[in-house]
Amino acid sequence: MVNQQFSFAVHILTVLAVAGHVVDSRTLARSVNTNPVVVRRLLVALREAGLIETQAGKNGGAQLARDPRRITLLQIYDAVDSRPVLPLNERKAARHCFVSCNIKTVMATVAEGAEAAVRKHLRGITLHRLQQKIERG
Amino acid sequence: MVNQQFSFAVHILTVLAVAGHVVDSRTLARSVNTNPVVVRRLLVALREAGLIETQAGKNGGAQLARDPRRITLLQIYDAVDSRPVLPLNERKAARHCFVSCNIKTVMATVAEGAEAAVRKHLRGITLHRLQQKIERG
DNA sequence: TTAAGTGTAATAAACACAATTACAGTTTTC
DNA sequence: GAAAACTGTAATTGTGTTTATTACACTTAA
Numbered sequence: 001m002v003n004q005q006f007s008f009a010v011h012i013l014t015v016l017a018v019a020g021h022v023v024d025s026r027t028l029a030r031s032v033n034t035n036p037v038v039v040r041r042l043l044v045a046l047r048e049a050g051l052i053e054t055q056a057g058k059n060g061g062a063q064l065a066r067d068p069r070r071i072t073l074l075q076i077y078d079a080v081d082s083r084p085v086l087p088l089n090e091r092k093a094a095r096h097c098f099v100s101c102n103i104k105t106v107m108a109t110v111a112e113g114a115e116a117a118v119r120k121h122l123r124g125i126t127l128h129r130l131q132q133k134i135e136r137g
Numbered sequence: 138m139v140n141q142q143f144s145f146a147v148h149i150l151t152v153l154a155v156a157g158h159v160v161d162s163r164t165l166a167r168s169v170n171t172n173p174v175v176v177r178r179l180l181v182a183l184r185e186a187g188l189i190e191t192q193a194g195k196n197g198g199a200q201l202a203r204d205p206r207r208i209t210l211l212q213i214y215d216a217v218d219s220r221p222v223l224p225l226n227e228r229k230a231a232r233h234c235f236v237s238c239n240i241k242t243v244m245a246t247v248a249e250g251a252e253a254a255v256r257k258h259l260r261g262i263t264l265h266r267l268q269q270k271i272e273r274g
Numbered sequence: 275t276t277a278a279g280t281g282t283a284a285t286a287a288a289c290a291c292a293a294t295t296a297c298a299g300t301t302t303t304c
Numbered sequence: 305g306a307a308a309a310c311t312g313t314a315a316t317t318g319t320g321t322t323t324a325t326t327a328c329a330c331t332t333a334a
Contacts, residue, residue, distance in 0.1 A: 001291045001320045002224040007244055011226065015236045024310065031237040033228045035293050040311065056311040057301025073247065083290095085222050085255060087139040089148065091170040099152045100168040102271045107144055110210065110262060117254035118222060125247060134239045138289045138322040161279065172324050177280065193280040194332025220321095 005080040008032055009042050010130070013076060016052065017068040017131045024061035042080065049079035068131055073122040085118050086111040142217040145169055146179050147267070150213060153189065154205040154268045161198035179217065186216035205264040214259050222255050223248040 011032050016023060025043065029036040043062050046052045051071055054062045064071070088107055093100040148169050153160060162180065166173040180199050183189045188208055191199045201208070225244055230237040 002220065003291065004224050004226050005291090006223060007226040010244060010247075011236070011240050014240060015234075018236055026310090030231050031234045032226065033231060033237070036311095037294075037313085038292065041313085044312075054311070055301080056299075056309095058307095058309040059302060060300080060310045062311095083139065086143060087141050089141050089144040089169065094167050094170060097152075097168045099148070099155055099271055100170070102274075103148050103151060103267075106267055106270050107147060110147075110259075110267075113258050113262075114255045117258045118251045121250050121254045122247075130240075130243055130247075133243050134236055137239070140322065142322090163279090173280095174282085174325075175323065178282085181281075191280070192332080193330075195276095195278045196333060197279045197331080199280095 003081075003083050005042060006077055006082050008034065008038070009046060009076050009080045010073065010127075012039065012042060012062075013046065013051065013064070013068075013071065013127055014130050014134060016062060016064050017127055018134065019063075022055065022059070022061040022063045028062070045079050045081070046076070049075060051075060051079060068127040071127040073125045073127070073130075074119055076127075077119070077122050084111060085114045140218070140220050142179060143214055143219050145171065145175070146183060146213050146217045147210065147264075149176065149179060149199075150183065150188065150201070150205075150208065150264055151267050151271060153199060153201050154264050155271065156200075159192065159196070159198040159200045165199070182216050182218070183213070186212060188212060188216060205268055208264040210259040210262045210264070210267075211256055213264075214256070221248060222251045 012028050015028060015031050025036040025039045028043075029039045032039065043052065043054055047054050047062075047065075051065055052062045053065045054060070086107075088104065088111055093104065095101065149165050152165060152168050162173040162176045165180075166176045169176065180189065180191055184191050184199075184202075188202055189199045190202045191197070223244075225241065225248055230241065232238065
């Protein structure tokens with residue numbers, strides 16, 4: 001199974017942007033086609049990142065905490081629990097092998113670069129932009 | 138569990154680059170700290186990508202098929218079976234929901250951009266460069 | 275001819291994620 | 305102030321993905 005938290009989170013926030021008012025987790029879950037509990041866990045993460053506000057109780061739910069022009073995909077990416085772009089081999093090195101002892105730090109540098117490239121890409125896309133794409137077809 | 142094929146493959150090829158001669162799968166597996174069968178499966182993929190040559194039988198094993206200056210990390214990335222950088226939600230849309238019906242193509246564009254950014258990064262790094270980093274500390 | 279390899283199928287074990295159930299706590303509405 | 309409709313969260317189960325392991329046919333050098 002693959003970690004889809006980022007996709008789920010972007011979907012949820014897009015619904016909130018398009019709706020412009022409070023939406024409950026059951027409705028969001030139907031749109032994403034997942035379980036309301038999964039949505040609520042993501043809502044907590046998004047709230048902690050300052051992207052949404054939630055409200056408990058009757059007529060409760062979630063809504064954006066700020067203008068979608070000021071929400072980037074990078075902020076969403078950082079809010080949720082994404083996997084590394086290039087997963088490293090974390091097992092211990094074979095002490096007798098020169099390459100084995102040093103490959104880890106070298107690969108870590110490569111992975112950091114890849115991660116930075118993805119982050120740069122995501123920083124350039126706003127939620128507002130996705131909203132427009134959706135609304136205008 | 139996380140897909141570490143790319144890390145494994147880079148490690149293997151670095152050992153081959155540093156060694157400069159045929160190395161068997163048991164030795165490679167010890168360096169990576171995995172199982173020889175896992176290594177041999179990767180060797181098949183790397184051979185099919187034209188990066189190494191393998192030899193069966195006694196004193197067999199693998200060696201680089203070309204100068205490490207002409208092997209990029211992108212070639213290695215493409216040779217093995219990597220996961221998408223940004224996994225998409227593949228489940229079917231909720232027909233009644235406008236966002237749900239259109240988010241998939243929008244997210245696919247985002248994911249393609251991220252993938253392209255990673256590929257560009259990897260294209261700029263050669264196996265020779267890693268080898269140098271390892272050898273020079 | 276034997277020893278030491280690769281190639282590969284089949285299965286088991288480990289692990290990561292999502293789904294589900296259950297329930298305590300919160301807030302609105304009547 | 306009671307009921308209804310939510311969120312928050314713990315605990316467990318289900319499912320898919322990846323690596324580990326075993327087994328063995330095939331290949332090649334000595």
